[in-house]
Amino acid sequence: MNRQQLIHNIQKKKSVLCVGLDTDIQKIPAHLRDHEDPIFAFNKEIVDSTADFAVAYKPNIAFYEAEGTKGWESLHKIITYLRENYPDIFLIADAKRGDIGNTAERYAQTFYHTYQFHSVTLSPYMGKDSIEPFLRDQDKWAIVLGLTSNQGALDVQMLSLGKTYNNQHIYQKVMQTVASWGTTANTMFVVGATNSEQLADIRSQFPEHFFLIPGVGAQGGDLNEVLHHTFVKNEGLVLINSSRGILYAANDQNFAMAARKEAQKLQEVMSTFF
Amino acid sequence: MNRQQLIHNIQKKKSVLCVGLDTDIQKIPAHLRDHEDPIFAFNKEIVDSTADFAVAYKPNIAFYEAEGTKGWESLHKIITYLRENYPDIFLIADAKRGDIGNTAERYAQTFYHTYQFHSVTLSPYMGKDSIEPFLRDQDKWAIVLGLTSNQGALDVQMLSLGKTYNNQHIYQKVMQTVASWGTTANTMFVVGATNSEQLADIRSQFPEHFFLIPGVGAQGGDLNEVLHHTFVKNEGLVLINSSRGILYAANDQNFAMAARKEAQKLQEVMSTFF
Numbered sequence: 001m002n003r004q005q006l007i008h009n010i011q012k013k014k015s016v017l018c019v020g021l022d023t024d025i026q027k028i029p030a031h032l033r034d035h036e037d038p039i040f041a042f043n044k045e046i047v048d049s050t051a052d053f054a055v056a057y058k059p060n061i062a063f064y065e066a067e068g069t070k071g072w073e074s075l076h077k078i079i080t081y082l083r084e085n086y087p088d089i090f091l092i093a094d095a096k097r098g099d100i101g102n103t104a105e106r107y108a109q110t111f112y113h114t115y116q117f118h119s120v121t122l123s124p125y126m127g128k129d130s131i132e133p134f135l136r137d138q139d140k141w142a143i144v145l146g147l148t149s150n151q152g153a154l155d156v157q158m159l160s161l162g163k164t165y166n167n168q169h170i171y172q173k174v175m176q177t178v179a180s181w182g183t184t185a186n187t188m189f190v191v192g193a194t195n196s197e198q199l200a201d202i203r204s205q206f207p208e209h210f211f212l213i214p215g216v217g218a219q220g221g222d223l224n225e226v227l228h229h230t231f232v233k234n235e236g237l238v239l240i241n242s243s244r245g246i247l248y249a250a251n252d253q254n255f256a257m258a259a260r261k262e263a264q265k266l267q268e269v270m271s272t273f274f
Numbered sequence: 275m276n277r278q279q280l281i282h283n284i285q286k287k288k289s290v291l292c293v294g295l296d297t298d299i300q301k302i303p304a305h306l307r308d309h310e311d312p313i314f315a316f317n318k319e320i321v322d323s324t325a326d327f328a329v330a331y332k333p334n335i336a337f338y339e340a341e342g343t344k345g346w347e348s349l350h351k352i353i354t355y356l357r358e359n360y361p362d363i364f365l366i367a368d369a370k371r372g373d374i375g376n377t378a379e380r381y382a383q384t385f386y387h388t389y390q391f392h393s394v395t396l397s398p399y400m401g402k403d404s405i406e407p408f409l410r411d412q413d414k415w416a417i418v419l420g421l422t423s424n425q426g427a428l429d430v431q432m433l434s435l436g437k438t439y440n441n442q443h444i445y446q447k448v449m450q451t452v453a454s455w456g457t458t459a460n461t462m463f464v465v466g467a468t469n470s471e472q473l474a475d476i477r478s479q480f481p482e483h484f485f486l487i488p489g490v491g492a493q494g495g496d497l498n499e500v501l502h503h504t505f506v507k508n509e510g511l512v513l514i515n516s517s518r519g520i521l522y523a524a525n526d527q528n529f530a531m532a533a534r535k536e537a538q539k540l541q542e543v544m545s546t547f548f
Contacts, residue, residue, distance in 0.1 A: 062378075062380035065384045066384045098397050099334075104336075106340040123372050125372075125399045126397075126424060148374070159439070160435070162434065163436055170430075
């Protein structure tokens with residue numbers, strides 16, 4: 001999916017909502033557990049009930065990997081289902097991959113071709129040759145970690161680089177470097193949502209890049225404030241993720257309707273920014 | 275596998291050889307391609323022909339993921355085969371994972387329990403909560419990226435941190451921080467093999483940690499020189515990986531014997547350091 005198509009969908013739905021499919025077999029409602037593929041059954045209902053309000057879905061690959069080959073089959077089924085029934089939806093593999101060139105090519109093949117995602121989240125620690133294979137395919141996107149919203153962001157990303165680099169934090173230098181490898185049509189950044197000053201600062205440095213922002217909901221970011229600092233008038237240029245707040249809004253027969261209400265609530269806040 | 279057992283196997287075999295199973299279906303000999311599981315058939319012959327000289331095997335997960343669920347089945351089969359037939363072999367999932375705490379727990383579950391590896395390679399960019407879930411299991415190891423041997427190492431790892439941190443490179447500070455989270459009995463580092471001064475320097479800073487050293491062979495490191503700078507008398511405390519040089523030593527009916535000869539050649543060099 002190209003930038004223009006993604007922005008068009010955002011404008012059409014007045015939404016920048018990304019639903020994170022961190023589907024935990026332990027947490028899905030009891031009545032679905034006898035289904036032959038409970039993870040797919042759950043995801044399908046979540047997708048069908050929230051797609052009116054979302055522009056992107058983001059399976060967290062760890063949750064599928066942990067179930068072995070069955071998990072990968074569930075993943076393949078939900079991606080196929082999304083592509084066939086909701087062709088306007090942007091699909092993100094939340095995989096945080098990062099390895100040398102010939103290995104990165106394999107990961108690109110996996111997520112862009114075997115599983116037909118539009119984009120993959122990536123870790124920048126190994127540098128250009130670990131990212132570049134994800135920038136070669138038409139209308140596919142590398143979504144590279146910039147600043148994350150977890151406590152561990154302080155350990156590496158927030159270290160200061162000293163005078164040679166104008167006392168920048170590591171994440172700032174990393175984002176500048178990564179931005180120079182691709183374009184605003186094939187590179188996005190993961191930008192955490194715990195500190196609004198930082199968000200505003202990052203947006204001012206990268207006015208035209210899409211940001212994937214996790215951490216609204218369970219991870220503690222306030223949606224209005226996050227949008228205030230990052231939303232770009234008309235085009236949006238953010239994808240705001242919510243996972244647990246939507247998936248587990250209820251834990252009974254009504255989980256899909258509860259998820260829909262949560263998604264709608266978020267979209268209503270988002271719509272005021274257009 | 276605990277530190278004592280691993281060192282015991284190293285001493286017994288006079289070897290620190292790790293065979294990287296970066297098995298590329300395009301590169302395996304033609305006569306194996308009609309096998310119902312060509313990747314497993316190839317790996318099994320490689321393992322059987324090289325296990326006399328190796329102490330560790332390291333499947334590169336990208337190569338299995340790219341084949342979809344079939345690839346994960348092949349991976350599961352070779353790990354089961356290794357555990358049942360070569361219980362002394364140390365098993366490394368070369369996965370370079372790194373994500374927030376609840377997701378890292380899933381990845382640990384995947385590689386430690388679903389697939390029964392002894393260890394996983396990890397990226398440190400997201401900090402402590404992305405590594406810590408891999409340090410909780412008895413006799414399991416987190417193998418964290420320090421300095422890598424690819425060109426892209428210059429982009430992030432080699433940046434200087436300035437005076438506040440004594441002009442350390444990022445990778446040095448990262449390794450110090452990571453070392454403080456675990457012990458020398460559950461933490462190893464990936465240390466690249468392109469610059470021997472750096473290797474010697476890293477060894478002097480981390481005299482008791484195991485290093486996983488890729489890059490001997492196809493990636494250009496010279497084995498003797500690498501061992502000279504990193505091998506610790508008697509215990510070894512390195513695992514030196516070779517992938518393509520062994521796997522694709524020949525491309526015909528004799529590939530397994532050719533792989534055996536390559537592995538033996540490397541082990542003979544290694545044996546002189548004991």
